[in-house]
Amino acid sequence: MSENHGKARHRRRKTALVAGVPLALAAASTMAYGTVFGVFGEDAQPRAAAATASWAAESADGFASVNALGQNGTYGGRDGKTVTVKTLADLEKYATAAEPYVIVVAATITMNPVGKEIKVASDKTIVGSGTSGHIVGGGFFLGSGVHNVIIRNLTIRDSYQGTWNDKDHDFDAIQMDGAHHVWIDHNDLRHMADGLIDSRKDTTYVTVSWNRLSQNNKTFGIGWTTNTTADLTIHHNWFRETEQRNPSTDNVAHAHLYNNFLEDVSGTDITSSYGNYARGNTKMVLENSYFQGMRNPVTKDSTAALVQRGNVFSGTSGRNESGGTAFDPKTYYPYTLDKTADVPALLKSGTGPRSSIGTTATAKAAAATTLTVAKDGSGQYTSVQKAVDAVPANNASRVVISVKPGTYREVVKVPSNKPHVTIQGSGGSRKDTTIVYGNAAGMQKPDGSGTYGTPGSATMSIQSDDSQVRNLTVTNDFDEAANQSLSGHQAVALLTQADRIVLDGVIVDGDQDTLELETAAKDKVGRVYVTNSYVMGNVDFIFGRATVVVDKSIITLKKRWNGTSAGYVTAPSTAANHKGILINRTTVNGDVSAASFFLGRNWHPGGDTTVDPQTTVRNSTLSAAIKTTPWSDMGGFSWKDDRFAEYKNTGAGSGSASSNRPQLTDVQAADQEVADWLGGWTPGT
Numbered sequence: 001m002s003e004n005h006g007k008a009r010h011r012r013r014k015t016a017l018v019a020g021v022p023l024a025l026a027a028a029s030t031m032a033y034g035t036v037f038g039v040f041g042e043d044a045q046p047r048a049a050a051a052t053a054s055w056a057a058e059s060a061d062g063f064a065s066v067n068a069l070g071q072n073g074t075y076g077g078r079d080g081k082t083v084t085v086k087t088l089a090d091l092e093k094y095a096t097a098a099e100p101y102v103i104v105v106a107a108t109i110t111m112n113p114v115g116k117e118i119k120v121a122s123d124k125t126i127v128g129s130g131t132s133g134h135i136v137g138g139g140f141f142l143g144s145g146v147h148n149v150i151i152r153n154l155t156i157r158d159s160y161q162g163t164w165n166d167k168d169h170d171f172d173a174i175q176m177d178g179a180h181h182v183w184i185d186h187n188d189l190r191h192m193a194d195g196l197i198d199s200r201k202d203t204t205y206v207t208v209s210w211n212r213l214s215q216n217n218k219t220f221g222i223g224w225t226t227n228t229t230a231d232l233t234i235h236h237n238w239f240r241e242t243e244q245r246n247p248s249t250d251n252v253a254h255a256h257l258y259n260n261f262l263e264d265v266s267g268t269d270i271t272s273s274y275g276n277y278a279r280g281n282t283k284m285v286l287e288n289s290y291f292q293g294m295r296n297p298v299t300k301d302s303t304a305a306l307v308q309r310g311n312v313f314s315g316t317s318g319r320n321e322s323g324g325t326a327f328d329p330k331t332y333y334p335y336t337l338d339k340t341a342d343v344p345a346l347l348k349s350g351t352g353p354r355s356s357i358g359t360t361a362t363a364k365a366a367a368a369t370t371l372t373v374a375k376d377g378s379g380q381y382t383s384v385q386k387a388v389d390a391v392p393a394n395n396a397s398r399v400v401i402s403v404k405p406g407t408y409r410e411v412v413k414v415p416s417n418k419p420h421v422t423i424q425g426s427g428g429s430r431k432d433t434t435i436v437y438g439n440a441a442g443m444q445k446p447d448g449s450g451t452y453g454t455p456g457s458a459t460m461s462i463q464s465d466d467s468q469v470r471n472l473t474v475t476n477d478f479d480e481a482a483n484q485s486l487s488g489h490q491a492v493a494l495l496t497q498a499d500r501i502v503l504d505g506v507i508v509d510g511d512q513d514t515l516e517l518e519t520a521a522k523d524k525v526g527r528v529y530v531t532n533s534y535v536m537g538n539v540d541f542i543f544g545r546a547t548v549v550v551d552k553s554i555i556t557l558k559k560r561w562n563g564t565s566a567g568y569v570t571a572p573s574t575a576a577n578h579k580g581i582l583i584n585r586t587t588v589n590g591d592v593s594a595a596s597f598f599l600g601r602n603w604h605p606g607g608d609t610t611v612d613p614q615t616t617v618r619n620s621t622l623s624a625a626i627k628t629t630p631w632s633d634m635g636g637f638s639w640k641d642d643r644f645a646e647y648k649n650t651g652a653g654s655g656s657a658s659s660n661r662p663q664l665t666d667v668q669a670a671d672q673e674v675a676d677w678l679g680g681w682t683p684g685t
Contacts, residue, residue, distance in 0.1 A: 060150070060183035061428055062207035062233025062256065065333055069147070069205070074181040076125030076150030077102040084129070088112060095120045095140070104129050105154060111138025115159055115171035115193065122146050128153040130682075131353045138171060139192070144178030144201070153353045155188040156196075166217070169193035176203040184208045188352040191215040195245070199223075204230040204253075212352040214240040215270065223250025228281045231332070235259050238347040244273040246294075251280040256329045258287040259338050261347045264294050271295070274319070278304035283326040285309075290343040291316050298322065312340045334405075336429030342554070345587040345621065349552045350532050369397070372426075374404040384412045384423065384435060393417045400424055403472060405432035411439070416463040416498065416520065423460075425472030430505050430533075433472040435460055440478040441513075442488020451488060454513055458495035463520070465498045473507040480511060480561035492516045496528050496546065502683045503530040511558060512539040517546035522575055529683040536590075540571035543603060545611070547579040549677045550586055557590030557597050557625050565593035565625070568632065570600035572613040579677050580614025580643065588653070589623040599630040602642040607635065614643035616672050618664070626653030629660040647672070 059065065060074035067073060080100030085091045086107035094101045100123035116138040120126070126140070127133070127150070135156040142149055151174060159171035171193035176182060178201045189196040189211060196213050199206055199222045213219055219242040222232060231254040239246045239262045246262055249255045257276060264272040274296035278284040281303055288310040291297040296318035300306040305324030313320060329335065338346060371387045372379035379402075381387040387401045398420040405427040412435055414421050425433030437459040439452050455461070460474045478491035490513040494503070497518045508515050514537035519526030526546040535542060536556040542548070559565050569588065574580035581600070588599075599622075602613040630646075630653075631639045646654075647664040657663035664672060 060181075060185075060207045061335065062209065062235065062333060063205050063231040063254070064181055064183045064207035064233065066205055066231070069180050071147050071181045071205070074148055074150060074183045074205070074207070076100075076148060076183070077123055078125065080123065085109075091126075092118050095124060095126060097121060100124065102127065105133035105135070107132060108134040108136060110136045111159075114138065114161075115169060117141035117172065117175060119143060120146060120149055123148045125150040125152065126154065128155065128353050131155070133353070135173075139173040139175070141172075142174075142176040142179035142182060142203075146176075146179040147181045149179070149181070150183045150185070151187065152183070152185045153187065155190075155353055157188070157190045157192070159193045160191045160215075161193045166193045172196070172198050174198070175200070176206070177201040179203045181205045182207075184211060186210045186352060186354055188212045189214075189216075194218055195221055196242075197221075197247075199230070199232065201225055202227050202229050204232070206231075207233045207235075208237060209233075210236045210347075210351050212238045212240070213242055214238075215242075217243045217270075219243070219245045220247035221245045221250075222247050222255070223252055223279065223282070225251055227251065228253050230254075232256070233329075233333075235335075236338075236347060236351065237261070238351045239263065239275075241265060241268055241270045242272070243270055245277070246272070246275045248274075248277040249279060249282045249284060252278075252282040252284070254327055254329075254332070255282055255284040256287075257284065257289060258335070259340075259343055259346075260289040261292070261343050262289070262294050262297065263292045263344075266293060274299050278306040280304060282306075283324075285326045285329055286311060286322075288337045288340040288343065290314070290340055292344070296320075310337070310340050312343075334428040334432075336427070336431050345554060345589060348621070349554065349585055349587055354531065354552065370400045370402050372402050372404065373408075375406040375408065376404075379404060383410050384408055385410055388412060388414050388418065388421070388423075391418045391421060395420055398422060398466075402426045403433050403435075407434045407436060409436055411437050411459060413461040414464050414467055416465075419464045419466045419498075421462075421464060422468040422470060423472070424468070424470040427471070430471050430473055430507050434475060435472065436475040436477055438476060438478045439491065440476075440483065440486065440488060441490040442486045454488075454490040454492060455495055455497075455516060455518070457490060457513075458492040458516065460493070461495045461497070462501055463497045466500045467498065468502040468504065469494070469506055470502070471505045473509065475507075476510040476514070478511070497526065499524070499526050500681055500683075501526075501528045503528065503533055504683075505532045506530075507534045507536070509534075509536045510541065511537055511561065512541065513537070513543060514541035515543070517542070517544040517548045517581075519546055519575075525578065525679070527678060527681055529678065531683070538567035540568050540601070540603070542569060542581060543571035543573070545573045545575055545578070545580075547574075547677055547679075548581045549674050550581070550583045551674060552584075553586045555583070555586060555588045557588065557592045557623075559592055565596035567592075567596070568598045568601050570615045571603040571634070572600065572615050573603040573605050573608075573611050574614045574643075576610055576612040578612075579679075581616070582672065582674065582677050583615070583617040583620055584674055585619050587621045587623075588617075588626065588651075589621075590625055592625045594624040595627050597625045598627055598632045599646075600639075600644060601632040601634040602637050602639045602644070604635055604637050612642055613639075616643075616645050616647070616664070617649060618647035618669065618672065620649050621651040622649050622653030624652035628655055630655075631660070645672075
């Protein structure tokens with residue numbers, strides 16, 4: 001898409017507006033939005049054909065991934081049946097069973113009596129269905145020898161009995177006494193009478209990741225044993241309004257804490273006593289974490305070893321200590337650090353339960369074929385495209401292309417006749433695996449058949465339905481500064497032209513036209529769900545006619561090739577009666593000048609008067625880089641004749657309603673939720 005579009009001056013018929021927003025917005029398709037239960041229905045009985053939920057096949061990182069004590073990593077109930085539960089009786093029945101299970105919690109379950117902790121047996125995955133899985137007034141207990149347990153995507157809350165320093169009610173969210181190989185991930189843990197997490201009595205090989213821990217006194221205690229044997233990884237957790245034990249680690253052999261965010265907000269009824277605490281003989285490595293307003297953010301006993309690297313302390317006071325020799329975590333497992341400055345925004349948008357995670361079982365996903373790509377020849381293929389070429393046409397089941405860490409300079413295209421393809425980095429971070437190329441729209445093709453054009457410039461093109469890109473980086477590194485004489489600087493990193501596409505945990509990086517989101521044809525629906533990801537660019541860098549949700553992600557604004565700050569985040573070309581681009585629970589930031597970027601402009605390709613561009617930005621954090629009048633005309637068409645609006649955004653770049661800054665009413669916003677965009681599709685299944 002050209003930055004300088006044609007000057008067609010046709011003016012579209014103006015739709016009835018309230019503060020610039022259409023009174024009625026058509027859905028992307030006529031499909032009714034389905035339930036979260038998928039093929040399970042509302043009963044709690046296992047189905048013979050049911051396989052694991054798509055994300056239940058995932059295994060832990062950190063110390064929970066280490067092979068030890070007869071257990072090869074942590075994968076929970078992956079090898080067992082999947083059941084959906086909505087009652088306390090059914091939850092307890094399957095959680096305590098001897099057999100492996102994936103247990104999908106699809107309702108609010110209240111513990112009876114208050115404080116009840118279900119005794120979980122080995123080989124279990126307990127996972128919330130979207131954001132609907134709540135455990136109220138109690139939690140889970142993992143006793144001695146219990147192993148291979150995943151607790152994920154749940155909200156566990158409200159056993160609080162009215163006293164913050166409660167000595168009488170040992171009501172924890174998750175308590176572990178002598179367990180091993182446990183992964184606690186993407187949960188919302190809050191407001192309990194005692195601990196949110198207690199890891200005691202030599203519990204070891206534990207990873208605690210991407211959780212939101214809040215409104216609590218004794219938050220996360222580890223140890224209370226004379227032995228120094230426990231190994232734990234604690235990363236990407238948001239501790240907010242928690243008084244103590246954030247965590248407290250007592251006699252822990254290896255405590256690796258990184259990319260956590262500890263926040264004490266002034267003026268609330270909870271004040272931090274201390275943050276990370278290394279006690280007894282603990283050896284702790286604390287990296288790239290962000291401490292905001294905390295009292296005594298890092299403390300240690302004289303007998304403990306605590307190594308700090310790359311942490312940020314903002315508005316903190318009191319003790320901040322380190323000393324001694326600890327250990328090198330990379331001798332136990334691979335990992336990649338996120339930048340400390342990015343941690344608050346990343347964790348605010350990425351922690352806790354995720355509505356996008358599907359819980360509909362699919363035998364195809366469980367039986368997926370995996371093709372391995374490695375530059376060094378240790379896989380089946382040395383390039384990603386060679387693996388794509390090996391996928392049979394019209395494949396009926398999912399094929400996972402697992403790409404080992406490395407930089408792959410190649411163009412990758414998944415054609416429309418190869419659906420159900422997942423391209424997934426196998427490293428510990430999305431930064432470990434990079435697919436990069438540098439074509440631009442105005443470049444001549446090597447075969448002399450003309451220029452690439454904007455879609456043809458893409459480093460990666462996904463043209464097949466039900467495909468996914470996960471845990472890697474896709475980049476277009478076209479050098480604008482070195483090619484100023486070239487006409488056509490559009491340089492796409494990732495292009496989609498299909499329906500039901502998931503981009504999860506990816507970095508998509510470019511300058512102009514970074515992420516192009518289209519459909520197979522103008523009259524077709526093309527839904528794309530982007531989550532837990534970074535999208536980077538400067539001009540129209542999220543654009544196209546697809547129905548797109550960018551959820552719980554980071555949108556990073558970049559300077560132009562000459563160092564100036566100016567640009568547009570979105571450029572929708574939405575077909576009439578379809579949904580356009582929805583940016584939801586996302587942070588927009590970047591090292592650019594204040595008031596230099598528009599949130600979007602309306603693209604009418606070739607002066608097309610029939611399109612009805614739409615961008616909605618809601619419940620997101622906008623930096624000061626966003627203009628006070630955040631929408632712009634394009635190609636002679638007024639943005640006010642199309643569909644642009646905001647709802648309950650925050651940050652220095654947000655603003656109140658005006659004729660130049662439409663805001664949705666609560667009633668309108670109720671019809672512009674993620675579910676309305678996805679139209680009955682549950683991403684990840």
